[in-house]
Amino acid sequence: MLVNVLTGFLSNHLDWAGIGLFLAVACLGVRGRKKHHKTAEKLLKKSIDTQMNEPLTLHPEVNPALCAGCGACTKVCPEGDILKLIGHQAVLVSPSKCVGHGECELACPTHAITLVFGTKTRGMDIPRINTNYETNVPGLYIAGELGGMGLIRNAVKQGALAANHAVKNLTNVKAEYDLVIIGGGPAGLSASLEAISQRKNYLCLEQNSLGGTVYNFPRQKIVMTAPTILPIVGQMKFKDNKVSKEELLDAWDNVRRKTGLRVEEKVRFDNLEQVGNLFKIKTSRGEVTARKVILALGVRGSPRKLGLPNEDLPKVTYNLIDPEQYQQRNIVVVGGGNAGVEAAQMLGDSKWRNQVTLLVRGPQFDRCNDENKKIITEMATRRQVQIWFNSNVQEIHPDRLLIRNEGQDKTLDNDFLFIFAGAELPSKMLMSLGIQIDKKFGEALKSKTG
Ligand SMILES: Cc1cc2nc3c(=O)[nH]c(=O)nc-3n(C[C@H](O)[C@H](O)[C@H](O)COP(=O)(O)OP(=O)(O)OC[C@H]3O[C@@H](n4cnc5c(N)ncnc54)[C@H](O)[C@@H]3O)c2cc1C
Structure with a gap:
């Protein structure tokens, strides 16, 4: 009709x-x-x-x-x-x-x-922050993944916004620094650049090296990142939004050289105390004082554990940096998300001659992207890795693991166990600083991501 x-x-x-x-x-x-x-x-x-x-x-x-x-x-x-x-x-x-x-x-x-x-x-635990990334403790900010949002692009954006608000609302209290930024990942990097662009006296502390979690990615990992806008530098864009870990770290190192960005590496933040409007920050190198503080610590310092006896054995690890270190070994990787699947791909590269078993909790891959799924499935077909679905580790022993696979208990010889089960919010530490943690049940973000 x-x-x-x-x-x-x-x-x-x-x-x-x-x-x-x-x-x-x-x-x-x-x-x-x-x-x-x-x-x-x-x-x-x-x-x-x-x-x-x-x-x-x-x-x-x-x-x-x-x-x-x-x-x-x-x-x-x-x-x-x-x-x-x-x-x-x-x-x-x-x-x-x-x-x-x-x-x-x-x-x-x-x-x-x-x-x-x-x-x-x-519910999801999220530290209480307002639209300017300031917590319920006035003058104390949270930027980046610690605030609940992953991804480099988000961390960069939040670091700059938090620093901008912090330095534009400085109190008159006397302190060594206008702004202390804790963490040298993408959020801390961007916050520091914003402090430079506003000509403020800042200190950025990093317990390891500039780059944050990206520094700990496996060698040659392809990082997916949408164009980001760094203060002073402007837009950073990579072909097809893909860049290797090494290229990204090189680019940030260039930024450091060009802008005079200072990151105090190998300095650990331990605690802080607020006295009136002054922050006293305790670090592994002593105490510093600041008018404002940004916590850009990420969450990778608190990986989600399996909670099993013997999980503290040296063979158990929560990230993979250098796959070359592992050759002719019996390896189990736990986790069907992108991090676990990418680790299994790297460890299963035939040139290392490892026996790699990837354990996935569910009956199929549902937490990794299609490209990773395709690669690992092809590797399994070529017998470079074996994939066990409906599986989890039951017991950890120095030389073996007991695994529940499809309802049956199986023992695997094991030299290394990699666990990629995500990360947890370091709630205890945040609460000790006076920051409130809210459980969100489908609540909206206060600020937009774009
Ligand atoms: C395996 C894996 C793959 C990923 N792939 C991608 C990807 O392809 N694309 C993407 O956009 N995102 C990816 N992500 C997520 C991305 O890495 C994070 O969202 C991003 O790095 C968060 O930045 P951040 O600055 O908030 O924290 P981080 O990058 O985690 O940096 C926090 C920094 O704080 C430091 N720190 C912590 N505690 C202290 C302390 N007490 N004292 C001093 N310093 C401290 C840490 O050493 C760290 O350097 C991936 C994450 C993982 C784990």
Whole structure:
């Protein structure tokens, strides 16, 4: 009927060839949508069946009343098929793969998407910070992953905003520094550059080396990062938003040279005390005083553990820096997310001749991106790694592991155990500084990510 009306209307305006072309395009469009919906329903069902339908971190929440079903949000996610259209509504079909890029929120023309922490059933601990990244302790800020949002781009943005607010609201109290920044990762780097650009007296402390978590990435790891804007430097952009760890660290080192950025490396922050408006910061090199402080500590200092006896054995580790160190070894990697899968790929490289077993808790990969999934699956086909789904470590012994695999107990010879189960908020430490921790059940971010 609709086709007849349309055909009648168009025949008065177009010739038959034009009508044919119009109908063909319309049919293709309808078919494309149908296919999209089918894939979306499949993905959603898979997430529910495998109990991977709970987002782990910051994620989009779609307001159905505002969603126009245009699909703009489905095309922009760097992680792939996370949001899709079902019945002309955007739906989070692969929640556990979402890492909180926030591109969907920016792409939505009707503002139907809000980024939220936690869900109604699964709370997420987040330190209390306001839109300027200041905590409930006046003058004490949190920037970067410690505030609950991962990704380099977010850390860079937050570091600059926090520092800008801090140095523009300095008190008159006498102190050695206007601003002390703790942590030399992307958040601390960007905060320090902002302090330089505002000509303020700052100190950046880092217990290891400039670069933060990126410094501890495995050698030659490809880092995915959207263009970031660093104070003084401007936009940093890499081809296809991909860059190796070494290139990224080199770029930051260049920034350090060009801007005169100072990071005091190998200095550990231990504690701080606020006396009136003055912060007394205790470090492994003694005490310094500051008018404002930014905590840009990240969360990698508190990796999530399995909680098993013997987990403190030296063979158990929570990151992989140099795969070359491990050759002809029996290795188990725990974790089906990107970090675990990438570690298994590197350790399973045939030139090291390791026996690598990757343990995935669920029945399939649902927390790593499609590229990583493809690579590791191909490696398993070539027998470079073995993948055990529905598996977890039961017991850790110096020379072996007891593993529950598909409901059966199995023993594996083992020299090294790598655990990639994410990281936890160092709540105790933050609370000892007076910072309040809130459990968020699907609450919106106060500031935008873009
Ligand atoms: C394996 C892995 C892969 C990742 N891949 C990507 C990716 O491809 N793209 C992306 O955008 N993000 C990626 N991320 C996330 C990204 O690395 C983080 O979100 C980002 O580094 C957070 O920056 P940050 O400055 O907040 O914290 P961090 O980078 O963690 O830096 C915090 C710094 O604080 C220092 N510090 C901590 N405690 C103290 C103390 N007491 N005293 C002094 N210094 C201290 C630490 O040594 C560290 O250098 C990945 C993370 C991991 C673990």
